[in-house]
Amino acid sequence: MATEEKAQSHKPPRNVHSPQEWLRQNLFNTWYNVILSLLSIGFILFISKGILTWAFTEAKWSVIPANLQLILIGSYPRDQIWRIWTVIYLLSVLLGMSAGIWHGIVRRFAIILACVWLICAIIPFQLATRGLFLGIVVSIAISYLIASNKISWHRWIVIGWLLSFPMTMIVLRGFGENAVLTSNWGGLLLTLILAIVGICASFPLGVFLALCRQSKLPAIRWISTTYIETIRGVPLITILFMGSVLIPIFMPEMNIDQVVRMMIGITFFSAAYMAENVRGGLQAIPRGQTEAAHALGLNYPKTMLFIVLPQALRSVIPAIVGQFISLFKDTSLVSIIGLIDLLGVAKSITANREWLGLQAEVYLFAAVIYFVFSYSMSYVSTEVEASLGVGNT
Amino acid sequence: MANNTTNIPFWRDIRVLRVLFQILFLVGVILLAGLLYTNMQRGLKNLNLELSLDFLENEAGFLISEGIEYDPSDTYLKAFWVGVMNTLRVSLIGVVCATLLGLFFGIARLSSNWLVRKIATVYVECFRNIPLLLQILFWYTAILRFPLVKDSFSLFNSVYINNRGIYIPALQSGTGLSTWIVFLCVGLIIATILYIIRWRQLKQMDIPGFRAKWALPAFVVVAICGWFLTPGKPLATELPVLNVFNFSGGLRLTPEFTAVLIGLSAYTGAYIAEIVRSGIQAVSKGQREAARAVGLNGAQTLRLIILPQSVPIIIPPLTSQYLNLAKNSSLAVAMGFPDMFAVGNTILSQTGQSIPVFAMVMLSYLTISLTTSAAMNWYNSWINRKGRS
Numbered sequence: 001m002a003t004e005e006k007a008q009s010h011k012p013p014r015n016v017h018s019p020q021e022w023l024r025q026n027l028f029n030t031w032y033n034v035i036l037s038l039l040s041i042g043f044i045l046f047i048s049k050g051i052l053t054w055a056f057t058e059a060k061w062s063v064i065p066a067n068l069q070l071i072l073i074g075s076y077p078r079d080q081i082w083r084i085w086t087v088i089y090l091l092s093v094l095l096g097m098s099a100g101i102w103h104g105i106v107r108r109f110a111i112i113l114a115c116v117w118l119i120c121a122i123i124p125f126q127l128a129t130r131g132l133f134l135g136i137v138v139s140i141a142i143s144y145l146i147a148s149n150k151i152s153w154h155r156w157i158v159i160g161w162l163l164s165f166p167m168t169m170i171v172l173r174g175f176g177e178n179a180v181l182t183s184n185w186g187g188l189l190l191t192l193i194l195a196i197v198g199i200c201a202s203f204p205l206g207v208f209l210a211l212c213r214q215s216k217l218p219a220i221r222w223i224s225t226t227y228i229e230t231i232r233g234v235p236l237i238t239i240l241f242m243g244s245v246l247i248p249i250f251m252p253e254m255n256i257d258q259v260v261r262m263m264i265g266i267t268f269f270s271a272a273y274m275a276e277n278v279r280g281g282l283q284a285i286p287r288g289q290t291e292a293a294h295a296l297g298l299n300y301p302k303t304m305l306f307i308v309l310p311q312a313l314r315s316v317i318p319a320i321v322g323q324f325i326s327l328f329k330d331t332s333l334v335s336i337i338g339l340i341d342l343l344g345v346a347k348s349i350t351a352n353r354e355w356l357g358l359q360a361e362v363y364l365f366a367a368v369i370y371f372v373f374s375y376s377m378s379y380v381s382t383e384v385e386a387s388l389g390v391g392n393t
Numbered sequence: 394m395a396n397n398t399t400n401i402p403f404w405r406d407i408r409v410l411r412v413l414f415q416i417l418f419l420v421g422v423i424l425l426a427g428l429l430y431t432n433m434q435r436g437l438k439n440l441n442l443e444l445s446l447d448f449l450e451n452e453a454g455f456l457i458s459e460g461i462e463y464d465p466s467d468t469y470l471k472a473f474w475v476g477v478m479n480t481l482r483v484s485l486i487g488v489v490c491a492t493l494l495g496l497f498f499g500i501a502r503l504s505s506n507w508l509v510r511k512i513a514t515v516y517v518e519c520f521r522n523i524p525l526l527l528q529i530l531f532w533y534t535a536i537l538r539f540p541l542v543k544d545s546f547s548l549f550n551s552v553y554i555n556n557r558g559i560y561i562p563a564l565q566s567g568t569g570l571s572t573w574i575v576f577l578c579v580g581l582i583i584a585t586i587l588y589i590i591r592w593r594q595l596k597q598m599d600i601p602g603f604r605a606k607w608a609l610p611a612f613v614v615v616a617i618c619g620w621f622l623t624p625g626k627p628l629a630t631e632l633p634v635l636n637v638f639n640f641s642g643g644l645r646l647t648p649e650f651t652a653v654l655i656g657l658s659a660y661t662g663a664y665i666a667e668i669v670r671s672g673i674q675a676v677s678k679g680q681r682e683a684a685r686a687v688g689l690n691g692a693q694t695l696r697l698i699i700l701p702q703s704v705p706i707i708i709p710p711l712t713s714q715y716l717n718l719a720k721n722s723s724l725a726v727a728m729g730f731p732d733m734f735a736v737g738n739t740i741l742s743q744t745g746q747s748i749p750v751f752a753m754v755m756l757s758y759l760t761i762s763l764t765t766s767a768a769m770n771w772y773n774s775w776i777n778r779k780g781r782s
Binding site: 026027029030033036037040041043044216217218219220223230232233234235236237238241242245246248249250251252325329330332333335336343346347350359360363364366367370371374375378 | 411414415416418419422429432433435436437439440504505506507508509512518519521522523524525526527528530531534535716720721723724726727734738741747748751754755758759762763
C-alpha cells in the first residue's frame with residue numbers, strides 16, 4: 001500500500017489549460033510567433049478553400065464508383081472473384097485467432113481492421129457485397145472468441161501464417177480450366193501481391209547478403225559487397241527493365257511471365273537495401289555476444305540464428321519497415337513496364353475516352369489508397385517498436 | 394601434444410574448411426555466370442544480334458525534345474550524352490531545391506509555433522507516403538491544365554506560366570562582361586587577404602567570431618563598384634516575349650522538366666526535412682543550456698554549438714537522399730522527359746542492343762553514385778576533422 005501511494009505521488013501534475021491559455025502559449029507567445037501564426041492561418045485558409053471548392057464544385061467524383069472494381073482488382077475475371085473473397089476470409093480468420101492468442105498490438109490491429117470492414121459494409125454497395133463485408137467482421141470476431149486465451153495454439157497459428165502465403169497464391173491463381181493467369185491480376189490486388197512477395201522474398205535474401213558481407217571469408221565478402229553496391233547504385237526502373245528485356249535473353253527456354261519477372265526484379269533490388277539495413281544492426285551487436293556464444297559451444301549458424309540476429313533485427317525494425325514502405329511505393333514503377341497495377345489502372349482509366357480529363361480525381365484516389373497503406377505500416381512499426389522496447393534498454 | 398594437432402583430419406580443420414568453402418562458393422558463382430553466358434550466346438543467336446559497341450557510331454535519327462545542342466543526324470553516342478546531361482541538369486537543380494525545402498520544413502517541424510509545426514508534419518507525411526511516380530504524373534497533368542499560351546499567367550511581366558511550360562528571363566553576357574570579371578577577380582583577391590588577416594587575428598585573440606566579417610563586405614563593395622564603373626552592361630537579361638503563337642527569348646522550362654523537378658524536390662525535400670529535424674534533435678538539450686550558461690546568444694549557439702554537432706549526423710543520410718534523387722530522376726521516362734534512361738530506352742528499341750545499352754546506363758548511374766558518395770565522404774571526413782581539432 002505504502003509503495004503504491006508513493007508511486008502515485010510521483011505522477012506529474014496534469015496541466016489543465018483553458019483554450020485561451022493554450023492559444024497564447026502555443027501560437028501567440030512572442031511577436032514573431034504571432035506573425036507566423038497569422039501567415040499559417042492565411043496559408044491554410046487559402047489552400048483549403050482552393051481544395052474544397054474544387055472537390056465540391058468542379059471535381060467529377062462519379063469516375064471513382066464507376067471504376068471501383070477496376071481499381072481494386074483490375075481485369076481479374078469477374079466470375080472468379082470468389083477466390084479473392086476466400087483469401088480475405090482465410091486471412092481474417094487467421095488474424096482473429098492471432099488476436100485472441102497474443103492480444104496487445106495484434107488485437108488492436110484486428111479491431112481497427114474490423115472497423116474498416118464494418119465501414120465498408122455501411123457504404124451502399126450491392127447487398128451481397130455488403131453481406132460479405134459483414135461476414136468478414138463476424139468471422140474475425142468468432143475466430144477471436146474461439147482462440148482467445150488458448151496460448152498452446154500459438155505454434156499452429158505461426159505455421160498457419162507461413163502457409164497462408166503459398167495458399168494465397170494457389171487460391172488466387174487456381175488450376176486447370178478456371179485458372180486465373182497472372183496477366184489478369186491487376187489494380188490494388190496486383191500492387192499488394194507484388195509488395196507482399198517482394199517483402200517476403202527480399203527479407204531472407206537481404207539477411208543472407210548482410211551475413212555474407214560481414215563474413216570473415218574474403219571471396220564471399222567481396223562478391224556480396226559488389227552485388228549490394230552495384231544494385232544500390234542504379235535506379236529500380238533499370239532493374240525492372242532488365243528483368244523485362246534481359247531475362248528472356250539469359251533464359252531463353254524458360255517462359256517466365258511479366259508479373260513474375262517484376263517480382264524477381266523488385267526482390268533482387270530490395271534485398272540489397274535490406275542487407276545494408278541488417279548490416280547496420282549486425283555492427284551494433286557487441287563482439288562479446290558472439291564470443292560468449294562460441295564459448296558456450298554454439299557453431300556459426302546457431303550463433304547467428306539464436307544470438308546475433310534476434311538482437312540485430314530488433315534494433316533495426318524502423319529501418320526495415322521504412323524499406324518495406326518504399327518497396328510498397330516502388331511497386332508503382334511496374335506501370336511503366338506495362339503492368340496494370342493500382343497506378344497503371346489509374347493511368348488507363350484517365351486514358352479512357354469516357355473519363356478523359358479526370359486525372360486529378362483518379363490520381364488523388366490512388367494517392368489516398370497508397371497513403372493509407374504506407375501510413376498504417378509506419379504506424380504499426382512504431383507500435384511494434386514500443387512493445388519490443390527498442391530504444392529504452 | 395604435437396600428435397594432437399596433427400591428428401585433426403583435414404575435413405574438420407577450420408583453416409582448410411575456410412579455403413574449401415570459399416572455393417566452393419566461387420565455383421558456384423562462376424558456374425552460374427558461365428551458364429548465363431552460354432544462355433546469352435544462344436539467346437542472342439536466336440535474336441540475330443551481335444554483341445558489339447559499333448552501333449554507337451550509327452546515325453541516331455530520332456529527335457530529342459530538349460537538352461544540349463543535338464541533331465537527329467548525330468550518332469547514338471551523342472544522343473546518349475544529351476540524355477546524361479539532362480539527367481545531371483534535373484538532378485543538380487533538384488538537389489538544390491530539395492535541400493532548401495528540406496531545411497525549411499525540417500526547421501519548421503522544430504518551431505515553437507504549433508501551427509507551423511503541424512503544417513510541416515502534414516507536408517512530410519503526405520509527400521513521403523505517396524509514390525513518387527504518382528506525384529510526378531499528378532504534377533504533369535496539373536501543368537498541362539495551365540492556361541493556353543495566349544492567356545498565360547504572368548508574374549511582373551517577366552515570368553510567364555502556361556501549358557507549354559514556364560518562361561523565365563535568361564541571363565546573357567553583355568558588352569562589358571570581361572571588364573567586370575577583372576573587377577571580380579580583384580575583389581576576390583582583396584577578400585582573400587582580408588579573410589586571412591581576420592582569421593589570424595581571431596586565432597591570436599582566441600575568441601569565436603565570423604571569419605568572413607571583413608572579406609564578404611569588401612567583395613560585395615568591389616563587385617558593385619565594378620558594375621557601375623564598367624562601360625556598358627556586363628550582364629543583360631533577356632525577357633520572354635509573346636509572339637503570335639508562342640513565346641520567344643528567355644528560358645523555357647518544359648512541362649516535363651518542371652513536373653519532374655517539382656516531384657523530385659517535394660518528395661526528397663520531405664525526407665531531407667526528417668533528416669534535418671532528427672539531426673538537430675540529436676544534439677542533447679544540455680549542450681544548448683550549457684551554451685546559454687556560458688553566455689552565447691541564439692545565433693552563436695546555433696553556429697558554434699548546434700550546427701557543428703548536427704551537421705556530421707546529417708551528412709551521411711543526406712548523401713543517400715541526394716543519390717536517391719539522382720536515381721529517381723529516371724522516373725522521368727514515364728512522361729517522356731529525355732533523360733539518360735529514356736534516351737537509352739529509345740536507342741534500345743531502335744537497335745535491339747539491349748545488353749550494351751543496359752551496361753552503359755548502369756555504368757553511368759554507378760559513376761554518378763560513386764562520385765557523389767566519394768565527394769560527400771570526403772566532405773564528411775573534413776567536417777569531422779575540423780570538429781575534432
